[in-house]
Amino acid sequence: MQRFFHDELRQLRDDLILMGERSLDMTRLVLRAVETGDDSLALQVRHHGVTVLMVHAGVLPAWTCEKTMALAQEVQAVLRGPDYADFLAHMYSNLPDQWDEGLQGHERLRLIVNALTRIRFCDAQGRMEFDTKEGLAATPAGFSPWFDAPGRRRRPAPRSRRGRRRAC
Numbered sequence: 001m002q003r004f005f006h007d008e009l010r011q012l013r014d015d016l017i018l019m020g021e022r023s024l025d026m027t028r029l030v031l032r033a034v035e036t037g038d039d040s041l042a043l044q045v046r047h048h049g050v051t052v053l054m055v056h057a058g059v060l061p062a063w064t065c066e067k068t069m070a071l072a073q074e075v076q077a078v079l080r081g082p083d084y085a086d087f088l089a090h091m092y093s094n095l096p097d098q099w100d101e102g103l104q105g106h107e108r109l110r111l112i113v114n115a116l117t118r119i120r121f122c123d124a125q126g127r128m129e130f131d132t133k134e135g136l137a138a139t140p141a142g143f144s145p146w147f148d149a150p151g152r153r154r155r156p157a158p159r160s161r162r163g164r165r166r167a168c
Helices: 002-012 021-033 040-046 065-080 084-089 107-119
Strands: none
Touching: 002 065, 021 084
């Protein structure tokens, strides 16, 4: 399985790579496995030059499209930098569960990753809820699906170079 994935990823080269929660976990495991061997796959994943934002889960209500892109780029910079392994080792936790501009370091990066890869529900203050894995019918009391959250920053999506609307 890993060899198949490795070969498929190499063929993508300049195509889009979508990284979600499991992709980041896979990257951590691959990095651990290749520390003494061929690290070209890990380097390709960490240094892929795509300027597209796709979220696996959602976006916090207070974040604009521009803010979301900037925050995603913070994580990207760490994944491309020399401290990527340290970040991956500290990536797993449900806390913090609410955005604060003052967040720094691993807590800030972890919240960004959790929002972009794991959020399903949040409350009116933007606090994320991670326990519920079911669909909309299981929305916990006091929470809303991230895309219907009170205070959600909505505006028309920017247009691509081809004139199509880009989602945010």
